[in-house]
Amino acid sequence: MRRIAVDAMGGDDAPAAIVAGAVAAVRAGYDVILVGDESRVAPLIPKRVDLPILHTADAFGMSEAPSSLRRREDCSVRRVMQLVRDGDAAGAVSCGSTGATLVAAVLDLGTIDGAERPAIATVLPRRDGGRLVLLDAGANVDCRPELLACFAQLGAAFAEVSGVERPRIGLLANGTEEGKGNMQVRATLPLLRSLDLEVVGNVEPTGAMEGDCDVLVCDGFVGNILLKAAEGAVGTVVTLLKEEIKRRPSGVLGAWLLRGAMRRFRSRVAWDAAGGALLLGTKGVVVVGHGRANPDAVSAAIAMADRNVSGGLVARMSDRLASER
């Protein structure tokens, strides 16, 4: 059973972009079920594409409070989780509100024993060509050291599924020396070292992006700041560079000659190639796709869910957390 349940109603361009991505995934051999408003979803599916729909009229709106989902068992993002819970699907994908996906996953799937709260893991390109798993990327803004230690286990399980044999765990800090960091970091490092993990110690963002660790652990506030700082800096650099390029004809010609390199470069760092973020710690594989997801990104998110289902992510997370108790 490798069926992936996809929330057809979540995302800026839902359901059109979601259905198009699901159709592409089915054509590539993935087993997918869509959840959403059948009258809107069915017309978007071409004939002879085997893409079942679980109908539900209720969809979560981006301006709504995720807590409203408690009373909305019929909402598409909750139905997706229920399919996984009941064994009718093996993994879930939603490109809607991250908060709503998190709440639905906790309500209908629940958390693994030993995982008090789920975390959001995201994957970043590294300078050495590898991939960096960062968690928490924003689910938990204030974290006790014990929760960060749990995140380290969850992130290690995810990195293993991604093919890293003995993932090196780094604790995000403002310096690599022992004793660096704020109170939270100084209390967390000894805890990490007491676990059955390959802990490299404190790691700075620069070092992590160069390849000093495979998993970077931090609370969701700092993790979110790190991601948005990286995004903002790259955006600023690209904007200012474009301004300078446009000033001279030689610049314009040079940029034209570079368009192939730019395309290949983008495919290496683009968010839509990675698929999305992964919810870790719930009893089921849940991929949180990007809100701006285009069809390619939706297909990549489905592929990501499938990969983590077949890699036994949930069992690996459970085993790691059970071994520490």
Added chain:
Amino acid sequence: MRRIAVDAMGGDDAPAAIVAGAVAAVRAGYDVILVGDESRVAPLIPKRVDLPILHTADAFGMSEAPSSLRRREDCSVRRVMQLVRDGDAAGAVSCGSTGATLVAAVLDLGTIDGAERPAIATVLPRRDGGRLVLLDAGANVDCRPELLACFAQLGAAFAEVSGVERPRIGLLANGTEEGKGNMQVRATLPLLRSLDLEVVGNVEPTGAMEGDCDVLVCDGFVGNILLKAAEGAVGTVVTLLKEEIKRRPSGVLGAWLLRGAMRRFRSRVAWDAAGGALLLGTKGVVVVGHGRANPDAVSAAIAMADRNVSGGLVARMSDRLASER
């Protein structure tokens, strides 16, 4: 009196790079005094350049503990601060250890009334062409809301000296909505709003780099993570892009045509053009130059110190903090 005292012994390429930068600054019309080992510094100064030296044999080593400075009144980084304290210089520059510069400034200059601890302010390029003042960039890893409110006042004074008339203050957070942020942020925002400041509210790194605020306030742990994430992301992007460019002759030619644009771009974002970071909250203008400072960066740091002396930075900081008590 606009004389700037420069620690000739601090920095990776000290004293050579420091003296060369100081010489260039003197030739550009600045009034400079060097502090350091005369036998090593004097031979580096060309004849007919009016650059006095205050001799001292002791210099701070990068592997030493900054706390050792308590007993080393003769150390060059402390002598620099003493010149400012005694009115023999108006501002100080050191490209040595940031921790040592901070300790020396607190010991010999002391903090302004109302500033419990100094902060490090750094200036980042913004997407809209403006400049973003970020503080604290790393001096204080754990901050109470009251200290962050003090940083907002110090940052506002610095932005004013840089020519921003009514600086817009942002509080670094993981979302712009009221109520976003961790416990620290949620406790700080109401405090900021109670001050005589133009507070725009919570600001994300992306928004800040786009120009949503002039001053971005955060604790030194998060601020340092933000800076290193920006640096790491830009480094990763540049490395991966270079790899793709080198793969095809068209890419190499394109890059060659872009070299002028790259040069102009670098001069807009380069750390050596900005001069360095500024210590805020001490009774004197102190510029913390980059450890890797080359002569251009040293000249820029001297110019930055001079600008903030003539702009009355210390008086502005004192006035702002006094008005709140």
